Amino acid sequence: MQNNHPFTQLYRKLSLFFVASFMLLPFIYSLHAQTLTQTIRGVILDKNIQTPIVGATVVLVGSNPIKGTITDTEGNFQLNQVPIGRQTLKITSMGYKEMLMSNVTVNAGKELILNVGLEEDITQLSEITVKPTVEKDKPLNEMATVSARTFSVEETQRYAAAINDPARMATAYAGVVSADDGGNNIVIRGNAPNGLLWRMEGIDIPNPNHFSSLGAAGGGVSILSAQVLTNSDFMTGAFPAEYGNALSGVFDLKLRKGNNQNREYTVQAGLLGLDVAAEGPFSKNYKGAYLINYRYSTLELLAKLGLPVGDFAQRFQDLSYNISLPTNKFGKFTLFGFGGLSSTLGTPKADSTLWQTEGDKRYDEKFKSNTGAWGATHSINLNKRAFLKTVVLYSAYENGFQQRRYTSEYILEPRYDTKYTLRKLALTSTLNYKITARLALRAGAIWSLQAYDLFRESWNGEQKKMERFLSSDGQTATLQAYAQFNYKLSEKLTANLGVHTLALLLNNSRSIEPRGSLKWDLAPGQSVAFGYGSHSQVHPLSLYFYSNKLTDAGVDYPNLNTDFTKAQHFVLSYDRLLNEHTRWKIETYYQSLNNVPVSADERNAFSLLNITDSFELRRLANNGKGRNYGVELTLERFLHNNFYYMLSGSVFKSEYTGSDEIWRSTRFDGGGAGNFLVGKEWLMGRSKNNVLGINLKTTYVGGFRTTPIDLAASRRRGETVLVETETNSQTLDAYFRSDVRVSWKRNRNGFTSTLSLDIQNVTNRQNIYGQYYDSNLDKIKTAYQLPLIPVLNYRVEF
Secondary structure (H helix, E strand, O other): OEOOOHHHHHHHHHHHHHHHHHHOOOOOOOOOOOOOEEEEEEEEEEOOOOOEOOOOEEEEOOOOOOEEEEOOOOOEEEEEEEEOEEEEEEEEOOOEOOEEEEEEEEOOOOOEEEEEEEOEOOOOOOOOOOOOEOOOOOOOOOOOOOOEEEEOHHHHHHOOOOOOOHHHHHOOOOOEEEOOOOOOOEEEOOOOHHHEEEEEOOEEOOOOEEOOOOOOOOOOEEOOOOOOEEEEEEEOOOOOOOOOOOOOEEEEEEEOOOOOOOOEEEEEEEOOOEEEEEEEEOOOOOOOEEEEEEEEOHHHHHHHOOOOOOOEEEEEEEEEEEEEEEOOOOOEEEEEEEEEEEEEEEOOOOOHHHOOOOOOOOEEEEEEEEEEEEEEEEEEEOOOOEEEEEEEEEEEEEEEEEEEEEOOOOOEEEEEEEEEEEEEEEEEEEEEEEOOOOEEEEEEEEEEEEEEEEEEEEEEOOOOEEEEEEEEEEEEEEEEEEEEEEEEOOOOEEEEEEEEEEEEOOOOEEEEEEEEEEEEEEEOOEEEEEEEEEEEEOOOHHHHOEOOOEEOOEEOOOOOOOOOEEEEEEEEEEEEEEEOOEEEEEEEEEEEEEEEEEEOOOOOOOEHHHOOOOOOOOOEEEEEEEEEEEEEEEEEEEEEOOEEEEEEEEEEEEEEEOOOOOEEEOOOOOOEEEEEEEEEEEEEOOOOOEEEEEEEEEEEEOOOEEOOEOHHHHHHHOOOOEOHHHOOOEEOOOEEEEEEEEEEEEEEOOEEEEEEEEEEOOOOOOOEEEEEEEOOOOEEEEEEOOOOEEEEEEEEEO
16 A cells, blocks of 8 residues: 555646656757857845845856846846856955856747845955855855755756645755655654744745645645745754744745846646746836746646546645735835645445455545635835835635545445634734944844634544544634844854744743854855754644543633743854865754643653644643754765765664653654755757756665554554654655656757656655555555656746
8 A cells, every 4th residue: 555645645646657658759959050049137235134235246157248237226137148058147346245156047938037146355455355155055044154055946847756846945954854755745854844944935835735734844745936036045044033933944935026127938848737927018118017827737737628537636726926026115015925725525335346455446435625825015215325125925725625435335424524724914024223333233023913713523443433522613812023233253154143032812822932053264165164053833722622531611712822842952063164165064953842742631752743744732831852863964966067965964863752751762762864866968069059957866765664554453443553652663664765856958049948847756656655554454554655656847038
């Protein structure tokens, strides 16, 4: 049996179809010699306060004769007739550090529009020449010193098996592994996946994934389209003071602005679905622009055409957009958002001869997971030193699951019924103030009001009836505030100090969290850094409103006063450039967790630190502990001369205590993990307008921990029952997987097409997901993760 994640089924059904399709689409390229060019344009801004830099010089490195330009009074620049391919830009301005932007991809189908932030040079001496630095992994957020890096949309498209998904792409980095390859939940440094925070345009957003569960930070596939994203940050520990309500990591996503001069389009078709993106100006005399992307799932499209999609159909569609509305006097406005609809329908068969295993055609299942977020931003320069950005966001999440099971008498008996609805209105405002060239302040506040309607019933196998655990509706609010300083003590020494506060008005839980980091540049291309952060996280509302009994006063909520889980992060890193294109980095960390909810009524091994997406319904107390510690190493050659590689590895330990106060391995204590990525591009054709790319990824993860199954108790209850006294005492076999991506890009005048094939688990290795009790067969069965899966995709930009 394979992993039963809903999206896993979608992969399987189309595998053979897409392999055959790819075999029928051979690589064909034109031999016509033609020199193709495109336009590069954008804006150069001060990185801290977002003011335009006038007179900055932008030069196309390697051009002969030299091709360059300078920015106008609004910081805009434009380079015309730039040859297609990978190019390097050199950007300079008096009083700012020089910047080299390497390997920017210029395609014939679309203009390349850049938004570049320059960092002020604190020496302020014109006679000093600052050597350009190549820090391609340096985060966009200058206050993130340790455990942080930027990632590009191009990487989510290029890395094998990333399939345009930031979460899947992040598993290539040290300390990040997949919770299971049927979805995109990620484990960061031994933490449960739900410790991750998603942000967009400076505000927290709901989990942006299809087929998600309440409390999860991942799902089956990302709702967000790569067409609307631009370079963003990913953090894995000791993050700056502006990020709160998270324990393990942060995706800080940035949106791309649409082309405000020309209309452009992208059409994409593949296993995941059919995408259509459009962008362009509202009028010739206005600098605003729209960018919108819509996707319709392949399975749903086939079903609409009347083709069979099986007895277990998964369908989804999504929309994402970013609309830029600048003004002359009142700052800049944007409208942004995303929405995703996903559902699964399982159709049973009233025929016991088909029930070879417990899960075979015996269950009537209806699952839906709908997510939407609609936001608006306003940003304005208050003066030459101050920049204010305000964001308002309304979001909604709806999750429902109903399950019925055929008895031996062919009666559909209820097994599970959940209905979760969450709606949130959030407002944040952030002030960036440059006090001096050395000292900058960033401060802000986040307010959110959340309404909830929660219901859950499940089958009690011993009492043979449905039992209600959750039924509550109402609203509550959270308040967050932060302040942080970035202080450049010298050209080589930088300090970041700040504090974050978090309060939940539901039960008056509060947390004050100091944060700080120090970075010392030992020599050009060589630095050491230390970071510390105190962090906490609000639990999903279903945990607070679990009910285990009725009282004369009404429903009793034993977990209503549950406090936050809290963590202390310590990180020490050493980073060194071996040459202009290669670097290695070593980072060691220690994370101490406390206040962890564990069982309140009995002494056992239960802890929320082992939960991936939903939560046990039991009475809890904040008496648990946890600790994660390890060492991570990354050796990386950035893309140069059409070749790159990355070797990342980690050795770690992840432990916890339940209410019995015994230290055990967490579920995610694999002991070690490693990745090797390598890729090469070949320029083809007489004018080198076509690109053949081959990318490989090999992943090793030490086996996750598992708990033995109590066979006798499972037989009595008709479902899987674990031996809790032996929680996580067994280790699964190590996880090993290899992925291959082959792509073919063709550039024609005003037109770029890319055909790609991702083969996931190319060796078809059977990686174990876990074990379960099959009541139909009356024995313990093993569930496996994804087999070999081909993902074919074709994209056209024009």
